[in-house]
Amino acid sequence: MLFSKMFIPTVKEDPKEAEVASHRLMLRAGFIRRLASGVYTWLPLGLKSLRKVERIIREEMNKKGAQEILMPAVQPKELWVESTRWEKYGKELLRFVDRNNRELCLGPTHEEVVTDLVRREVKSYKDLPVNLYQIQNKFRDEMRPRFGIMRSREFSMKDAYSFDADEPSAEKSYMEMHEAYVNIFERCGFKFRVVEADTGQIGGSFSHEFMVLADTGEDIIISCDACGYAANLERAEVGLMGEAPSGPKIGLHKRVPTPDQRKIDEVSLFLGITPDRLLKTIIYNTDRGTIGVLVRGDREINDTKLKNLLELDELELADERTIEEVTGGPLGFSGPIGLTIPLYADMDLKFMENFVIGGNERDVHVVDANLGDFSVKGFYDIKVAVAGDKCPRCETGKLVATRGIEVGHIFKLGLKYSQAMNATFLDSEGKERFMIMGCYGIGVGRTVAAAIEQGNDENGMILPLPIAPFEVDVLPVNTSHAESMDVARAIYDELLSKGIDVIMDDRDERPGVKFKDCDLIGIPFRVTIGERGLKDGIVEIKRRENKEFEKVPVAEVAGRVIRYVEDAKHR
Ligand SMILES: [Zn+2]
Structure with missing residues (x-):
């Protein structure tokens, strides 16, 4: 491909609306353009990267026996009513009405459609397992689309769905997807981590994020x-600290005045103690009534873990009126002594002695409280x-703690959709049973954006070779110098003939502009052909991530670049 012939609208200035590196650089390097809030067009360079990610995904999915289909973006309401998600999905589900007054939605995900397909076609255990996937655009009407492709409303996703006859088979399907995902992200050239993820109300221990x-x-x-x-x-557990002190002390506690001191840091400053000597009492309203949760003053409650522990659908902080009703005191002065609602304690509490709690009365706290002064349902990791x-x-x-970008999520769904939508099959004894499902997603566009977040510097993107739009940029410094152009053309042709994805920057531009664009786009290898070097029969190879050049005789350069590209592919 010749640079002069390609549609690459690069931009020198940082776009104002971009808050993160990937958004900024994808706009600047001419990868994407915004059409509407959270809706983007992929331009040729960006699309090349996107297609490379898709190709890797397809190859690894197919290796595991998953089969590609393509489902529609528009989905009928009826299926979503069956799964009960028409009510539950909220405003992210973009709904509309057609000319015949049929209600429809733009698919944010395809569990309903694929379950409907499979329940119609699969009748017997002999037809299972089956794993179907697609790469298709989804739409979620996010309240605050931002970060460009990272959190857009319309986005490209690979979604796969497995259907199995029994648990061991479902587990195997899950593990195969786990392996496929590891292969995919390794081949993309990422530093990544597989982490345990929350399964929420769906249950089971099978969910991982990449x-x-x-x-x-x-x-x-x-x-x-x-x-x-x-x-x-959300999911991270915490280990137990050693042995708890023996025999809680009782009856030492005293009430002390703490005028207007509500927050942890206010109370600890006022009493001259560290926040870990305080115990927070937090009152929640839940679908199972009002509860109190106790956690050390310097720690926070993990709502997800609490919801899972108590099997709650709803959990929200109690309003001031409820707090007064339940504790007798205002917000900021709650404590566990004398409360009649169920109290759930974080396990840290077992190790606390002579701590400070709220007095359930305005401007009063209790010091030297101990476990024996009140009773709890138990001690948990919350x-x-x-x-x-x-x-x-x-x-x-x-x-x-480290930071990451979620690019893939695999999930064992179990019977959630097959039960709701009556997706059954006949087992070997002719008994009707529900299929066991799993679903497996990869944000394809997000994967490109994540690569840019992982690799960039002040000059632009540093993309892993397997998903960079081009592998090599052949760059003649002076396009009006005939010998430079001949040598450049010869190197370019040889690389092309060996299957290297190469672009030649044949533009009549200042060298600085061409070098800058090459860096901005993140092309992993640059071969620079300059007049001066050619006098000695030398051209330069430069890796995007390094400052140094390698001087190479003209005759050897193609061979060497091909070797480097192969090495980078199989890193
Ligand atoms: Zn460990």
Whole structure:
């Protein structure tokens, strides 16, 4: 491909609307253009990267026996009513009415459509397992689309759905997708991590997220520095601290005045103690009534873990009136003594002595409280994990926190959709049974954006070779110098004939402009042909991530570049 013939509208200035590197650089390098809020056109360069990711995905999915289909973007309401998601999905589901007054939606995901397809076609255990996938555009009407492709409303996704006859088979389907995903993200050239993810109300322990590591990532990954444990923040467990002190003390507590001191830092400052000497009492309204949750003053409650523990659908902080009704005191002065609602304590509480709690009365706290002063339902792991916590899996490890971008998510759905939509088959004894499902997603456009978040510098993108729009840029410095152009053309032709994805920058532009564009687009290898070097029969090879040049005799350059490209592919 010749640079002069390609539609690459690069931009020198940083676009104002871009908050993150991938958004900024995709606009600047001419990868994408915005059409409407959260809706983007992919331009030739960006699309080349997108197609490379898709190709890797297809190859790895097909290797595992998954089969590609293509489902429609427009979906009928009736299927969503069957799964009960027409009510539950909320405003992210873009709904509309056709000329015959039929209600429809733009698919944000395809569980309903694929379950409908399979229940109609699959009748017997002999037809199972089946794993169907597609690469298709989805639409979610996000309230705040931002970060360009990273959080857009219309987005390209690979979604796969497996249907199995029994648990062992379903587990195998899941593990095969797990393997396929590891292969996909390795082949894309990512530094990534597979983490345990929350399964929410669907249940089971089978959900993993694939996180590309990047300092700018929105997600926090908690992992152990000693063993392989890794989870997203929502899910991350915390290990128990050693032995609890024996025999709680009772009856030492005293009420003290704390005028207008409501917050943890206010109370600890006022009393001259550290926040970890306080115990927070937080009152929640839930679908199972009002509850109190106790956590050490310096820690936060993890709502997801709490909801899973108590099997709650709804969990929200109680309003001031409820707090007064339940505790007798105003917001900011709640404590566990004398409360009649069920109290759930974080396990840290077991290790606390002579701590401070609210007095359930305005401007009063209680000091030297102890476990024996009130009773709790039990001690649980319900706090947000932080770096330095003990690993929940091994003896010695400490948890560390890193940032990542979720690019893939695999999920064992179980019977959720097959039961709701009556997707059954006949087993070997002729008994009707529900299919066991799994679903497996990859944000394809997001994968390109994540690559840019992981690799960039002040000059532009640093893309892994397998998904860079081009592998090599052949760059003659002076296009009016005949010998330079001859040599450039010869190198370009040889690389092309060997299957290298190469672009030649034949533009009559200043060298600085061409170097800048090459860096901005993140082409992994640049071959520079200059008049001066040619006098000695030399051209230069430069890797995008390095500052140094390698001077190479003209005759050897193509062979060497081909070797480098092969190495970069099989890194
Ligand atoms: Zn560990």
